[in-house]
Every structure is written in C-alpha cells, then in structure tokens.
Amino acid sequence: MSPEMPKSGAAASSDGLAGRVSPASSTASTLPPRPIAFEDGTVPDDHLWGRRDWLTRFGWTAVLGSLGIGTLAFVRLLYRRAPIEAPTLFQAGRVVDYAANSVSDRYMADWRVFIVRDAGRLFAIYGRCTHLGCTPRWKGRDHKFKCPCHGSGFTRAGVNFEGPAPRPLERARVWQDRDGRLWVDVARRYRHDQWELPGACIELGPEERNA
Numbered sequence: 001m002s003p004e005m006p007k008s009g010a011a012a013s014s015d016g017l018a019g020r021v022s023p024a025s026s027t028a029s030t031l032p033p034r035p036i037a038f039e040d041g042t043v044p045d046d047h048l049w050g051r052r053d054w055l056t057r058f059g060w061t062a063v064l065g066s067l068g069i070g071t072l073a074f075v076r077l078l079y080r081r082a083p084i085e086a087p088t089l090f091q092a093g094r095v096v097d098y099a100a101n102s103v104s105d106r107y108m109a110d111w112r113v114f115i116v117r118d119a120g121r122l123f124a125i126y127g128r129c130t131h132l133g134c135t136p137r138w139k140g141r142d143h144k145f146k147c148p149c150h151g152s153g154f155t156r157a158g159v160n161f162e163g164p165a166p167r168p169l170e171r172a173r174v175w176q177d178r179d180g181r182l183w184v185d186v187a188r189r190y191r192h193d194q195w196e197l198p199g200a201c202i203e204l205g206p207e208e209r210n211a
C-alpha cells in the first residue's frame with residue numbers, strides 16, 4: 001500500500017507533516033501589527049509612552065507634589081514651635097545711679113526708655129511719640145523731649161505741649177526689688193490717666209531723695 005500523498009491547501013505543509021505551520025506563515029504571524037493611520041494620514045506614535053501619557057503623568061506628579069507640600073506645611077503648622085518673644089524686662093541699676101532732676105537716655109538704644117528722676121520720684125518714659133510713633137530725643141538745654149518728625153514737644157514728665165502729638169508719652173513699668181535694684185518692663189505701659197498706679201513711678205524715700 002503506497003503512502004498517502006499530502007493534500008494541497010493551507011493545511012498542507014512543505015515537509016509533508018500535517019498540522020505544521022509553514023515558515024512563511026509563522027513569520028507573518030509574529031510581525032507587530034501595523035499601526036492604524038488617522039483619518040488625515042498620520043500614523044500614531046508607537047512609543048511605549050505616548051505624548052498624552054507623558055502629559056497625564058506630569059499632571060499627576062504636579063497634583064501629588066502639591067498635595068505633599070500642602071500636607072508637610074500643615075504638619076509643620078501643627079508642630080510649630082512657640083515664637084521666641086523678645087525680652088521686655090531689664091535691670092536699670094539703682095536710684096543713686098541717676099542724679100536728681102535728670103533724664104538719662106542710657107537705655108534708649110536697647111530698650112527705648114528714658115529714666116527720669118525728679119525731686120521725689122523716678123519713672124521710665126517709653127520713647128515713642130504719641131503722634132506717629134517716632135522716637136523723641138531729650139533736649140537738655142531746652143528741658144524737653146522733642147520729636148524730630150513733626151516737632152512735637154513734651155515736658156520732662158512726658159506731657160505734650162507743642163506740635164501734633166495728641167497725648168503725653170507713655171511710661172513703662174518700673175519697680176525696685178528688695179536689694180534696691182531698679183527693674184523696668186517695657187511691655188507694661190501706662191497712659192497719662194494711669195500714672196498714679198503702682199508701677200508707673202517710684203516714690204523715693206527720704207534717704208533716696210538725698211542720695
């Protein structure tokens with residue numbers, strides 16, 4: 001009995017084995033599919049990441065980056081350290097360091113305070129003009145504080161008497177400790193109608209008046 005001849009057609013292979021795919025058809029099946037052209041004839045980009053993908057990626061990166069920065073800022077706000085406040089208290093020597101009927105500006109540069117001693121009291125004038133906040137200067141020859149900005153003048157007690165300043169200068173809290181040292185707190189200030197309060201001035205004792 002003669003061997004059966006292979007049938008012609010797609011099912012027939014060149015080596016005569018039924019079911020085997022010919023080399024030509026195998027190559028065709030492994031080729032990448034041809035890109036489909038747009039209507040205008042252009043062929044879409046066949047890169048792994050197309051332009052649209054990159055734009056999407058960039059957009060998400062921007063959104064997530066913004067969220068991350070916002071979260072960090074929020075957390076930092078929650079755990080923000082308490083602000084460091086500038087000190088307001090200083091030690092201003094002793095009564096005997098100030099001559100009777102004198103005005104001292106030794107603490108103006110650091111504390112913006114004049115120490116004034118008259119016949120029976122000592123007080124601390126806060127050196128800020130009540131007009132617009134400039135720093136007045138003590139004019140010893142004229143016996144007055146003079147503001148260089150608009151010309152307001154104040155007596156040695158700090159009372160306004162010329163220029164546009166609407167009210168007297170403020171005083172800073174001053175007191176003596178048990179050892180006789182003077183302390184001034186510029187955070188506590190007294191307006192004219194508070195000058196009789198404790199802290200607005202120190203009443204000097206008989207010994208101090210003669211010191």
Ligand code: FES
Nearest residue numbers: 129131132147150
């Ligand atoms: S700020 Fe002192 S007179 Fe205007």
